[in-house]
Amino acid sequence: MAGTLEHEATSVLKSNGKVFDPAAVAKEPVPPVVASDDAIVENKREIVLGRNVHTTCLPITEPEVDDESTGGKEAFMAGVLARYRKTLIDRTTHHLGYPYNLDFDYGALAQLQHFSINNLGDPFIESNYGVHSRQFEVGVLDWFACLWEIEKDEYWGYITNCGTEGNLHGILVGREVFPDGILYASRESHYSVFKAARMYRMECVKIRTLVTGEIDCADFKAKLLPNKDKPAIINVNIGTTVKGAVDDLDLVIQTLEECGFSHDRFYIHCDGALFGLMMPFVKCAPKVSFKKPIGSVSVSGHKFVGCPMPCGVQLTRIKHINALSKNVEYLASRDATIMGSRNGHAPIFLWYTLNRKGYKGFQKEVQKCLRNAHYLKDRLREEGISSMLNELSSTVVFERPLDEEFVRRWQLACERNMAHVIVMPNVTIEKLDYFLNELIIKRSIWYKDEKVQPPCLAADIGSENCVCLLHK
Amino acid sequence: MAGTLEHEATSVLKSNGKVFDPAAVAKEPVPPVVASDDAIVENKREIVLGRNVHTTCLPITEPEVDDESTGGKEAFMAGVLARYRKTLIDRTTHHLGYPYNLDFDYGALAQLQHFSINNLGDPFIESNYGVHSRQFEVGVLDWFACLWEIEKDEYWGYITNCGTEGNLHGILVGREVFPDGILYASRESHYSVFKAARMYRMECVKIRTLVTGEIDCADFKAKLLPNKDKPAIINVNIGTTVKGAVDDLDLVIQTLEECGFSHDRFYIHCDGALFGLMMPFVKCAPKVSFKKPIGSVSVSGHKFVGCPMPCGVQLTRIKHINALSKNVEYLASRDATIMGSRNGHAPIFLWYTLNRKGYKGFQKEVQKCLRNAHYLKDRLREEGISSMLNELSSTVVFERPLDEEFVRRWQLACERNMAHVIVMPNVTIEKLDYFLNELIIKRSIWYKDEKVQPPCLAADIGSENCVCLLHK
Numbered sequence: 001m002a003g004t005l006e007h008e009a010t011s012v013l014k015s016n017g018k019v020f021d022p023a024a025v026a027k028e029p030v031p032p033v034v035a036s037d038d039a040i041v042e043n044k045r046e047i048v049l050g051r052n053v054h055t056t057c058l059p060i061t062e063p064e065v066d067d068e069s070t071g072g073k074e075a076f077m078a079g080v081l082a083r084y085r086k087t088l089i090d091r092t093t094h095h096l097g098y099p100y101n102l103d104f105d106y107g108a109l110a111q112l113q114h115f116s117i118n119n120l121g122d123p124f125i126e127s128n129y130g131v132h133s134r135q136f137e138v139g140v141l142d143w144f145a146c147l148w149e150i151e152k153d154e155y156w157g158y159i160t161n162c163g164t165e166g167n168l169h170g171i172l173v174g175r176e177v178f179p180d181g182i183l184y185a186s187r188e189s190h191y192s193v194f195k196a197a198r199m200y201r202m203e204c205v206k207i208r209t210l211v212t213g214e215i216d217c218a219d220f221k222a223k224l225l226p227n228k229d230k231p232a233i234i235n236v237n238i239g240t241t242v243k244g245a246v247d248d249l250d251l252v253i254q255t256l257e258e259c260g261f262s263h264d265r266f267y268i269h270c271d272g273a274l275f276g277l278m279m280p281f282v283k284c285a286p287k288v289s290f291k292k293p294i295g296s297v298s299v300s301g302h303k304f305v306g307c308p309m310p311c312g313v314q315l316t317r318i319k320h321i322n323a324l325s326k327n328v329e330y331l332a333s334r335d336a337t338i339m340g341s342r343n344g345h346a347p348i349f350l351w352y353t354l355n356r357k358g359y360k361g362f363q364k365e366v367q368k369c370l371r372n373a374h375y376l377k378d379r380l381r382e383e384g385i386s387s388m389l390n391e392l393s394s395t396v397v398f399e400r401p402l403d404e405e406f407v408r409r410w411q412l413a414c415e416r417n418m419a420h421v422i423v424m425p426n427v428t429i430e431k432l433d434y435f436l437n438e439l440i441i442k443r444s445i446w447y448k449d450e451k452v453q454p455p456c457l458a459a460d461i462g463s464e465n466c467v468c469l470l471h472k
Numbered sequence: 473m474a475g476t477l478e479h480e481a482t483s484v485l486k487s488n489g490k491v492f493d494p495a496a497v498a499k500e501p502v503p504p505v506v507a508s509d510d511a512i513v514e515n516k517r518e519i520v521l522g523r524n525v526h527t528t529c530l531p532i533t534e535p536e537v538d539d540e541s542t543g544g545k546e547a548f549m550a551g552v553l554a555r556y557r558k559t560l561i562d563r564t565t566h567h568l569g570y571p572y573n574l575d576f577d578y579g580a581l582a583q584l585q586h587f588s589i590n591n592l593g594d595p596f597i598e599s600n601y602g603v604h605s606r607q608f609e610v611g612v613l614d615w616f617a618c619l620w621e622i623e624k625d626e627y628w629g630y631i632t633n634c635g636t637e638g639n640l641h642g643i644l645v646g647r648e649v650f651p652d653g654i655l656y657a658s659r660e661s662h663y664s665v666f667k668a669a670r671m672y673r674m675e676c677v678k679i680r681t682l683v684t685g686e687i688d689c690a691d692f693k694a695k696l697l698p699n700k701d702k703p704a705i706i707n708v709n710i711g712t713t714v715k716g717a718v719d720d721l722d723l724v725i726q727t728l729e730e731c732g733f734s735h736d737r738f739y740i741h742c743d744g745a746l747f748g749l750m751m752p753f754v755k756c757a758p759k760v761s762f763k764k765p766i767g768s769v770s771v772s773g774h775k776f777v778g779c780p781m782p783c784g785v786q787l788t789r790i791k792h793i794n795a796l797s798k799n800v801e802y803l804a805s806r807d808a809t810i811m812g813s814r815n816g817h818a819p820i821f822l823w824y825t826l827n828r829k830g831y832k833g834f835q836k837e838v839q840k841c842l843r844n845a846h847y848l849k850d851r852l853r854e855e856g857i858s859s860m861l862n863e864l865s866s867t868v869v870f871e872r873p874l875d876e877e878f879v880r881r882w883q884l885a886c887e888r889n890m891a892h893v894i895v896m897p898n899v900t901i902e903k904l905d906y907f908l909n910e911l912i913i914k915r916s917i918w919y920k921d922e923k924v925q926p927p928c929l930a931a932d933i934g935s936e937n938c939v940c941l942l943h944k
Contacts, residue, residue: 057610058823062830077827081580084605088587091602098601100588108553110582113780115560116572129570130563130883133556138529161633162813172671192812199644201673302813308585309781310813340664341634341774341782343815351530355549358534411602 096421096435097412099274099395101306103426106349117344121335123158137347143354144313147280148297150290157315158337159301159347163273164192166298166314169338170269171196171233173296173316176324177267178231184223185235186215188242190271193235202233211462212390213245217255224259232256232266238288238297239275242415243388243461244395244422246275249286253293267295267320273312274422275393277304281359281366285392295320301350304362304424311346365425369394373423376432383440386454386468388461394423397461399454401439402446410435417455568893568907569884571746571867573778575898578821589816593807595630609819615826616785619752620769622762629787630809631773631819635745636664638770638786641810642741643668643705645768645788648796649739650703656695657707658687660714662743665707674705683934684862685717689727696731704728704738710760710769711747714887715860715933716867716894718747721758725765739767739792745784746894747865749776753831753838757864767792773822776834776896783818837897841866845895848904855912858926858940860933866895869933871926873911874918882907889927 058080067073092102120127123137141157160166167190174181183204185193197204205227208219215237224232234256236247249270256266270276270288276299279285288297296316301307321336357365373394380387380398387398400419401407412419421427421435447454456468463471530552539545564574592599595609613629632638639662646653655676657665669676677699680691687709696704706728708719721742728738742748742760748771751757760769768788773779793808829837845866852859852870859870872891873879884891893899893907919926928940935943 057607057614059611060615060823060826060830062832063828073828077824078580081583084607085583088584088589088603092587095602098590100590100603102588102603104586104588106585108550110585111553111557112560113578113582113585114576115564116574116576116774116778116780117560118570118572118774118782128880128883128885130567130880131560131572131574135529135556139531142529143532161815162811164810164812168810191807195807200671300813302588302590306588308588309815309817310590310811335663335667338636338640339634339782340636341772343633343781345781351532352549354532356535356545358532360534408600408602411600413600 091411094409095411096427096431097410097419099300099303099422099424101302101304101424101426103424104306104308104349104353106308106352109345109348109352112345112348117348119159119342119344119347121337121340124156131344133344133347136351137344140313140347140350140354141315144299144315148288148290148315150315150317154318155290155315156318156321156336157313159342159350160298160312160314160337161339161343161346162302162310163190163271163298163300163312164195165338166273166300166312167192167235167269167271168196168199169314170271170296170298170316171202171235172200172338173320173324174233174267174269175200175202177295177320178233178265181231181233181267182227183233183235184220186237186240186247188213188240188245189235189237190241190273193271203230209240209245212388213240213243215247215252217248217251220252221255221259224255224261228260232261234266234268236268236270236294238270238272238279239393239395241273242395242413242418242420243390243397244275244393244420245390246279246286246392249288249292249294263293266293268293270294270297272297272299274300274303277362278366278369278394279392281363282370282392290315290317301346304365305350305353306425307346307349307353309343309346311343311350313350369423369425369427372427372429372432375429376421376423376436379432379436381467383436383443384467384472385439385443386457386461386466386471388457388465396421396423399457401442402452402454403442406439406442410438416460417457418460563883566881567883568899568903569882569891571772571775571894571896573774573776573896573898575896576778576780576821576825578780578824581817581820581824584817584820589820591631591814591816591819593809593812596628603816605816605819608823609816612785612819612822612826613787616771616787620760620762620787622787622789626790627762627787628790628793628808629785631814631822632770632784632786632809633811633815633818634774634782635662635743635770635772635784636667637810638745638772638784639664639707639741639743640668640671641786642743642768642770642788643674643707644672644810645792645796646705646739646741647672647674649767649792650705650737653703653705653739654699655705655707656692658709658712658719660685660712660717661707661709662713662745665743675702681712681717684860685712685715687719687724689720689723692724693727693731696727696733700732704733706738706740708740708742708766710742710744710751711865711867713745714867714885714890714892715869716747716862716865716892718751718758718862718864721760721764721766735765738765740765742766742769744769744771746772746775749834750838750841750866751864753835754842754864762787762789773818776837777822777825778897779818779821779825781815781818783815783822785822841895841897841899844899844901844904847901848893848895848908851904851908853939855908855915856939856944857911857915858929858933858938858943860929860937868893868895871929873914874924874926875914878911878914882910888932889929890932 063073117131117133119132119134120129123134137159145155183197183202186207186209188209205223208216210216236249236252238246298314301311324336373396376396377387377389385398389396397418397420400414400417453469458466458471535545589603589605591604592601595606609631617627655669655674658681659678660681677695680688682688708721708724710718770786773783796808845868848868849859849861857870861868869890869892872886872889925941930938930943
């Protein structure tokens with residue numbers, strides 16, 4: 001893959017006559033994202049750094065004087081957009097690795113694209129800016145409040161720009177409640193959690209994980225005990241990014257209690273990025289609920305629900321928000337959000353889908369996703385491919401494909417020896433078969449020579465899920 | 473206005489039978505946003521806290537079993553959306569107080585609303601997720617790099633979710649470059665600057681302002697001198713929120729130099745929210761340029777350019793970004809952005825407008841805005857209304873209307889005794905006349921009785937701009 005990089009560098013040199021070094025923006029080797037200090041492993045894999053986008057970008061050009069009369073520019077731009085649309089269709093068809101539901105139809109909302117809709121500041125207090133969608137936003141928030149069992153007059157929340165903003169907000173609220181609190185998070189937590197710790201200058205302790213990807217509460221206990229003098233702020237994963245593992249919220253709370261933390265000495269943020277919205281619809285799944293001593297929950301809106309742009313939902317207890325908020329006369333609004341200006345279209349998309357599908361619609365889709373995920377895992381196993389599927393999850397982890405071109409084609413997210421497919425509502429059995437057939441053909445080429453063997457995934461997903469030469 | 477609040481509280485009580493106390497989310501009185509410690513003034517004005525949105529929100533309802541056959545739900549939702557669209561048209565028509573250009577036509581881009589476009593992580597490194605718009609994003613960034621005079625291989629940047637994210641990013645980069653740096657910002661800086669200081673646990677020193685709203689460099693000097701042992705991180709306003717005042721960047725740099733700060737001991741972030749994009753097109757305006765010792769510049773994309781949702785552009789020097797970035801194998805991408813997941817539609821909107829209008833198109837629009845702003849200020853003066861218009865600015869500051877209903881109708885942003893109108897490309901002379909006529913009629917009612925007098929604005933905009941009873 002170093003070859004690809006060199007090739008790119010050369011082409012830049014040739015195309016504009018200037019030496020541009022792509023390595024300048026991608027200098028360092030890429031280590032595993034969530035390695036805790038005691039588990040840093042040498043990263044031997046060659047990394048695909050991707051192509052520097054300057055080479056392929058679409059420059060802005062000044063309109064010609066006669067453009068208005070000839071329509072030349074309009075035609076040029078229409079051509080660019082048409083080609084781009086074709087690419088999007090192709091890329092949307094070949095997509096399996098990210099938890100985005102690409103199956104939505106918001107045609108009825110196209111009429112709203114003409115408006116600059118901005119939900120400035122607090123969703124519950126109207127600002128003077130009238131072109132907003134707070135009535136939709138609060139409708140959506142109320143629905144989630146009901147889902148997570150908190151009364152309308154006890155919660156505060158807003159529609160965020162993405163899952164990361166939810167985590168940034170939840171952890172910030174935790175820090176404002178406990179300024180000297182220590183942040184605990186499992187090493188398989190999303191990277192935004194560790195980014196938050198750095199941004200907010202918080203002490204952060206990484207907790208080991210079980211092979212499933214869940215937080216290891218024995219290690220959590222061992223790390224809590226020496227820090228009993230400081231409050232605890234805990235990030236609980238309702239579905240980790242890579243393995244879709246759901247941390248055991250009840251065991252986390254029990255561990256805190258066993259270590260002598262009373263409920264006024266800890267703050268739990270639940271990062272429900274994807275599964276936070278799927279779990280309520282799964283029978284027997286442990287409940288994320290504000291009836292338990294948690295401080296906040298966030299989920300992404302563009303993942304399971306599906307939305308043209310990233311967005312998310314963040315809910316917390318109203319009593320905590322006073323620690324964070326500041327009064328801002330300029331907007332005639334207190335601003336306890338992180339972003340201030342917020343996309344007013346996203347709440348309408350969410351409102352529209354929640355209304356159309358309802359609780360029962362989501363339940364059906366979750367069932368379909370879990371069923372299809374099991375199908376994929378079973379088929380992989382039949383073909384002798386190492387794979388794992390956590391209970392409550394639609395994330396199928398399997399051996400990382402040898403060929404990075406294949407990884408890019410199917411837009412798989414990879415880490416160490418693992419790749420994963422996240423089975424979303426738009427992923428049908430037909431699409432999975434298409435993918436499986438390609439994978440099987442490719443593997444027969446990659447591994448036809450016995451000198452090259454599929455990777456061992458025992459360290460990643462446990463030897464019981466690994467069918468490499470050693471473990472099968 | 474306390475009456476409005478009580479009324480709302482009562483109506484909530486009546487409509488759902490439960491006591492909901494709006495004061496719970498809006499308890500504190502609202503102080504001026506940027507009062508520095510030595511200038512906190514008693515806020516005597518009654519504050520409009522706005523209505524609690526639970527009363528007017530659009531709840532999510534579960535679809536009925538027969539909805540699919542009868543189409544009842546679809547019809548209901550179409551009705552809600554049609555009414556909402558009408559409100560948006562009305563609110564867009566009566567809008568003067570916020571710096572949003574509401575005049576855009578993105579019809580050609582409606583076809584892209586079907587795609588979940590997400591620019592994950594660094595714009596310059598492709599991630600495995602293929603449904604992105606990096607090629608548009610980098611095209612837009614290159615255009616801004618050219619505008620602000622920095623070479624393509626020396627800058628790094630991204631399209632943000634809003635102006636606040638630009639400020640949060642710029643100040644974070646400054647803090648990573650100088651971990652023990654002190655943040656200096658004029659008291660009229662946008663509130664997100666002070667929010668950043670609190671989030672990032674930075675020492676923050678507020679600087680006084682001149683009556684124009686510009687940073688007072690004499691006070692800056694006085695506050696720098698005792699802190700010479702620590703690096704300085706400075707927020708420079710290229711257009712303040714309320715008065716549209718442009719801080720004198722060259723004088724700020726000169727002051728730093730005079731106080732003995734060498735260029736490797738300070739970091740300047742330019743908050744160009746609105747005027748950062750207008751100033752380059754104004755003759756004789758001081759230049760924001762990376763040829764000067766600045767670290768970053770941000771502007772909003774939804775303001776002067778106009779965009780259906782908030783967005784912005786953030787540019788910094790690539791050498792600084794290494795201090796911030798972390799490697800994230802999960803995305804095959806380093807992530808030096810704040811949000812990680814980013815709206816991929818916004819770059820396309822910006823790309824589209826920049827291409828259509830070009831440098832010359834923007835120049836024409838800026839000229840029109842400045843001309844119309846002067847018209848408004850002159851008309852206000854003719855009518856005996858206190859008002860101010862800073863050079864280089866299209867923000868007309870004038871006396872705060874007595875009636876909050878009028879303020880809401882025209883969506884004016886207010887602070888202390890001031891209101892402002894921001895003249896954007898969609899604000900025509902006709903619209904200004906419509907507004908002026910209404911204001912004049914209303915004033916003749918508000919002030920017909922001599923016991924009530926228009927407010928004095930001498931403290932806000934200087935006695936030379938005030939025509940109250942005392943100063944006219």
